[in-house]
Amino acid sequence: MDYLKIKGIDSLQGSIKIAGAKNASLPLIAMTILAKNKLNIENLPDVVDIKTLLKLLTNLGAQCSFEEHHVSVDTKNIHETRATYDIVKTMRASILVLGPILARFGHCEVSLPGGCAIGQRPIDLHLKALEQMGAEIDIKAGYVETKAPNGLKGCEIIFDKITVTGTANIVMAAALAKGTTTIVNAAREPEVVQLCEILNNSGVKIKGIGTSVLKIKGTNGKLVDIKDFAIIPDRIEAGTYLCAAAITNSELTITDVEPKHLDAVIRKFEEMGFSFTLTKDTITIYPANEIKPVKIITQEYPAFPTDMQAQFMALATQANGTSIIEERLFENRFMHVSELQRMGADISLNGHIATVKGKTELSGTDVMATDLRASSALVLAGLIAKGETDIHRIYHLDRGYDSLEKKLQNAGAKVQRLKE
C-alpha cells in the first residue's frame, strides 16, 4: 500500500492547474447510457473513482477507452443491467447508473452500497422518486431491484432533502420518461447544472437549470444524440489548493478554474484575512497579515460546501482565535478530528459542531486517511507540521485528487509517495 511522507515547509509558490471535476464526471459518464451515439469526454480527472465507473460501464457491455484525461464511451452494446456489489461497495456514486439504466431498459438491479465513513448516506430519496415515476422497487439479498416495464412517467417530485446524486439520477431517468417531470427542491450544484445543460443541448428540454425547480420533458424512451463535451473544473480540488496556500500563508495561483463556483469558499478565506485576484479562469491568493478565526456552516450550493469542511478545519488550527465549524450535511464527517488532534490540534466536538482553538503548532506523526476530504486535511496539516508526517491509506486521496503529490511538489512542497 502507498503512503505519503510530507515534510513541513515555510511556503508554497507558483501555480497549480486544476483538473476536471470528479463529481461532474461521474453523473456525466452515467449519462452516456442515454446516448445513441459514441461520444468523447474531455478534461476528465485521472482519479480512481472515474476508472471504477468506467469499469462498471464496461461490465455492463459498454466500450470505454480512457487515456490522458479523455474518454470515449460507446454504450450501444450494453446488455447487462446489474451493478454488482464488488464495484458498488468501493464507490457509492455507482448508484448513478440506476436512473439511466432503468429508463433505457425498463429494469435495473444495483447492489445496496452499505456503510460509509462520513455518515449513513441512504438512497431512499432516489428510490421514492423513481417509485413516483412508476417504478416497482424490491430490496432482495442486498440488491435494489427496479422495474418499469411500461416505461417511466413524468410526475412532480418534491425532494424532502436536497440530494446531489439523487437529483442527477432523477434528471437522467426523466430524460427518457413519458411526459414532463418536475423536481422541486433540486440540487443546484454546478455539477448538476452541467448535466442538465448537456441533456438540454441534446434534445431533452429542461427548464429551470441552476434553480431548485427543474422541469424535464422526456423523450418517451428515445435515446438521445449527445455531442462531445469537456468537464467543468473541480471546485473542491481548487479550494483544497487554496487552503494549501492559506495554511502556509503563501501567494499561489490556481489555473483552469471557474472562480464563481468558489464564491462561498473565497468569502470565508477573505473573512480569515486572505486577499485575492480573480480572472476569468484563475485565482491568486495572497497571504494574510494575521489569520483570523472563522465561523463555518456547511450547506448545499451556493453555500459553503461540506467537501471543504475538513480542509478549513486544518486551516483553522493556524488562525489566531477560536473557529466554529458546523457540519449540517453528514452526521459523521469529523473523522479527521482525531487525526488532527494527534498532530497537536486543539479541537473539541459537540455533536455536529467542532470548536477549533488556534493557533497551535502541529507536529508530524503517523496519521490515517479515513475518507477523501479528511485525507486532504491531513495533507494540509502535514505541510506546516514540524518534522515529518506519514499519511497512510491514501487510496482515499487517489479516488478524487489527480496527481496530488506532483502538483504540490511543483509548488515547492516536500511530498513523496512511498510504499509501506
Ligand code: EPU
Ligand atoms: N440523503 C438522504 N437520502 C437520499 C440521499 C441523500 O437522506 O436518498 C441525505 C444524505 O445522507 C446527506 C444529504 O442527503 O445527509 C445530502 O446527500 P447527497 O445525496 O447530496 O450526497 P451525495 O449525492 O451522495 C454528493 C457528492 C459528495 C458531497 C455531497 C454533498 C458525488 C459523487 N458526491 O454526494 O462528495 O459531499 O454530494 O455535497 O457527487 C466527495 O467528493 O468527497 C463527496 C463525498
